[in-house]
Amino acid sequence: MFGAERFCLVRGTAEGGTELNAFDNALLDAGIGDLNLIKVSSIIPPGCRREESLPKFPKGAFVPVVCVAHLGKVPGDTVAAALAVGIGPEGFGVVMEAKAARGSEAEELAREMVKEAFKVRDLKLTKLWALSAEHRVKRTGCALVACVYW
Known part of the structure; x- marks a missing residue:
């Protein structure tokens, strides 16, 4: 069984x-x-640590991810995607994805989903991070965020 030790x-x-x-x-x-x-x-498995940068993976490596992408084809529209990560006291965590018109909106949605996920599991939330990407479409655009495990 594969068990990730780190995520970014x-x-x-x-x-x-x-x-x-x-x-x-x-x-x-x-x-x-x-x-x-x-x-x-x-x-996120217990004990999996957050890193600020990715290691140098070889091209073609098989890498587990949680990924959210927001695509748009209307020039001038803004597309945004976000992930939020919550960790409990035992190190167990949950990742939630969201899409919206603005990065701040997507982050807030993802944070609220993490809080709900912890509430229904009857777990205490001790750490919460969020990251968003926002893009103004010129022709066909994409904003994405991923949680990469290794």
Whole structure:
């Protein structure tokens, strides 16, 4: 069984000729575009520590992530995505994703979802972080945030 020991929050924004290209370019901007991203659910295992930067992964490495992306195709619109991470006293954590028109709105939504997740689990929330990405669309744009595990 795989158990992550560390995680890092990253963000990226970009334009592209298509939605998929905008997403790929935002992944590159976030520093994770040359990795095989394995989507995982929003649980941080006990003892997993937050890092401020990513290690140097080899190109093509299989890396677990929680990722949220907000794509837009209307010039002038703003797209935003956010993740919030909550940790309890035993080190167990929850990650929640949100999308909105502004980064601050997306962060607030994600924070509130983390608080609710802890409440329904009857756990005390001791640490709470949030990170957002915001992008003004020119043609086809993407804002994304990811929680990368290793």
